[in-house]
Amino acid sequence: FKRRGIPDPAVKMTSIHCYTQCKAERFSLTWTITNFSFAECCVESSFFTNAREQLKWSLFLSTNGVGLQNERCLSFYINLVSGPETGCVFVFVCVFPLFLNSHGLFEAGILQDDTLTLTCEVSYVCITTLGLFQTIIVKVPECRMAEELGDLWDQSLLPDCSLVVGGQEFQAHKAILAARCPVFRAMFLHDMKERRTNCVEIQGVEPEVLKELVTFIYTGKAPNLQDMATELLVAADMYLLERLKRMCEDALCRSLTVENAVEILIFTDLHLTPDLKEEAITFIKRCFILFLSFSFSHFFDIIETPGWESLRTNHPHLIGEVNRALFSVGAPAKRPRLF
The missing domain is CATH 2.60.210.10 (Apoptosis, Tumor Necrosis Factor Receptor Associated Protein 2; Chain A)
Known part of the structure; x- marks a missing residue:
């Protein structure tokens, strides 16, 4: 053979x-x-x-x-x-x-x-x-389309357009970008500057984040997602890549900590990620329940973070949501007001 x-x-x-x-x-x-x-x-x-x-x-x-x-x-x-x-x-x-x-x-x-x-x-x-x-039959090999398309991107094979971001230029393929991303499809199918020049200038995204985003477009995978989940979610939102956005949301749900819970809650309000928002509020609520039960709790650690002051000052509507979640917990009649 x-x-x-x-x-x-x-x-x-x-x-x-x-x-x-x-x-x-x-x-x-x-x-x-x-x-x-x-x-x-x-x-x-x-x-x-x-x-x-x-x-x-x-x-x-x-x-x-x-x-x-x-x-x-x-x-x-x-x-x-x-x-x-x-x-x-x-x-x-x-x-x-x-x-x-x-x-x-x-x-x-x-x-x-x-x-x-x-x-x-x-x-x-x-x-x-x-x-x-x-x-006997020959076992059909697994489809390697994702890897093969990834090679086109990694090795810049037969490109027909370029993506310019932060002073860096990446070679790409219009057909693949248009097939996988609604925003690129609109650029290349309508009479826009990007279609005439075969060059797309991208703002508001760092080069390494754009590279990860385009890697997802070609292969359906984002190998460095965990290291840049927040920035990648913003880029996915900009380019209407719903699956990538949900992947980033899931990664952030699994990375909630005392230090970042409030910051992630504020972030969710800006980028319409309801599942992540609910998980962040639930995380804060769990810490509050431990506080009420006089167990070892990180709740005071949360309210002492810089994000908590930003939440109180700039996002009063979120404070209201957190309050409703916290005080829906069955607790002693006399509770200290924390904020």
Whole structure:
């Protein structure tokens, strides 16, 4: 499978077709037991073989069998001692009464001169596999479109436009930008300067943030999101990249701390991130609950941060929301007013 640098594809079995031949043989086994009245518990016969001496059996007689009415009966069994190691399957059919009591033997005339003769016919089927055909398919490799488009961006292969930000220029592809971003699509589809010049000048975004944003446009991934979640969320909001915006919102929800909870709350009010806003208020509320229960609490640490003073001074409507959340908590009747 190795040709022109293509790696070996993995294969897997999807179905198996085989051709099986069944051969049936039949023969008789005769076993004579003298002085039968002295037989106790279990008696085993000598070995029997078939005509080709491929198989070897023995018969067992048990005098301790139990009949349908719980009476003591005789039981006969056939046992395969050995056979060829060919993977054959043998099915045995014995034709004789399996349970007989001693009284029944005399009445039926089976027991003569205290001698029991047992004759059974054995049929066996040898099942062999003569052919095995495996159907295999080549496992389809995983789609690498994201990685391949990422190579176009990382290596600046065949670009047809440029993005200029903070004195830096990045080479890109109009078709990919337009396909993935509504703002770029509007620029390149309408009679705008960007369409005529094939150059987009970007304001309000740092170069490293723009690079992360365009990486997401090409690949659907943002490997450095955690380090720049706030700035990247602002850029995603500007360019109407809703999925990237929600990814940043999720990252900020998981990074809430005593030091940044109020600042993130203020940030959410500016950029319409309702889930992050609710999570920030809930975080502050949890700290307040711990304060009311006289447990170790970071609530005073929160109200001593610079962000808390900014919240009181510049965002009074947010103070109202925080107040409603805090004082909805079941707490003692007399509570100190903290702000």
